[in-house]
Amino acid sequence: MSEFLLTTTELSCERDGRLLFSDLHITLSAGECLQVMGPNGSGKSTLLRCVAGLFPDFDGSVEAEPALYLGHKLGISLLLSVEENLRWYQGLAGQASPVTEVLERVGMAGYERVVCQRLSAGQQRRVGLARLLICNSPLWLLDEPLTALDEAGHELVTGLITDHLASGGGAFCATHQPLSVPQAGTLELDMSH
């Protein structure tokens, strides 16, 4: 394991003829949280997708520890129940964190057998957060993690990130509202390019 969970060198990305960001040098150590801020269209999501390995069309280099990406698409199948969705992630990641415990943590205890189609947008978000705990990777890449969540949900997200940092993980978040997380740095993407 290298010293940093995430290192980018001279990262530049151009999309549809517009330079979104250039020469980004980012390092993220264990126990750190980096928040990417910036107006709509400034390239926050693209930056996260570059790091996650879902957008290969960039210059420079990205080195990252195994990461979990939670984007605008939650990665939750609406046809499956909450538990079936999480079991699928257990199968993919080879982890066996107990589903009930994880659901309790995200405030969704008792919803195991509910098909995700019947959940509200905020509840689906919580299931999305639950899969972060199921897969248990060192680096979290969170794109607008507060979307559709209520007050308690905001506290949940900051709580989850704080716990994750305390256990030696790191988080890289794109967000509009600053998260009240210790050790949080901020990266401002402006559209000056």
Next chain:
Amino acid sequence: MGMIAAPTATSAPRLFWSQFQRELVSVVRSKEEALNPLLFLFLAISLFALGAGGDPEVLQNIAPAIIWVLVLLANMMSLEGLFRRDYEDGTLEQLILLAQPGFVPVLAKIAAQWCVSGLAMTLLAPIAGLILFLPSTVLPTLMITLLLGTPALSLLGAVGAALTVGLRRGGVLLAILVLPLYVPVLIFGSSAVIQHMDGIGTQAQIYWLMAITMISITLAPFLVHAALKISVEQ
């Protein structure tokens, strides 16, 4: 949640089984999608029977071609939705990111799709044959060729489905991409049935179908995985 452990790789059979089960549960929860291609197959066969004026001789001669062509089309209908929902809800990108090795769940998805299309059509083929006045002695050959040929249809078609999943109107493009690949399967499949009716041996065609399916099962999962990767990377 305790200390962070590096993710351990799941064994390939477990990965396959977990994905296969998931697909079958999804099929049960959206039955109409799985049933539509089968309904289409039988509706179209009935229309051919009606259109030919119920003349057994005319129908019998073209029955192998009718059944095989309709199986191709019905299979393609069911392939269109193979990756669509996963693409839209984001589970596809998670599968590409997390699954190790990635082609295993892809193969499981195709296997599940085959069970509800190719295998189901093979089992229902005798009914289709009887509607079109195929002699009952030919029905086993029809079923064997379908059993051996339809896996290749699902595997080859999945490559096209994976390439077109990110497009808004991928349906026509999928047909243009995939139907040419289906031609050898169609030729060997229907000619085996026709030759059996003429009393000629069918071994050559059956071996060819097996060969095509073996090649498809060897190559397609990797191609599909690569195509899906291209589709989610945007």
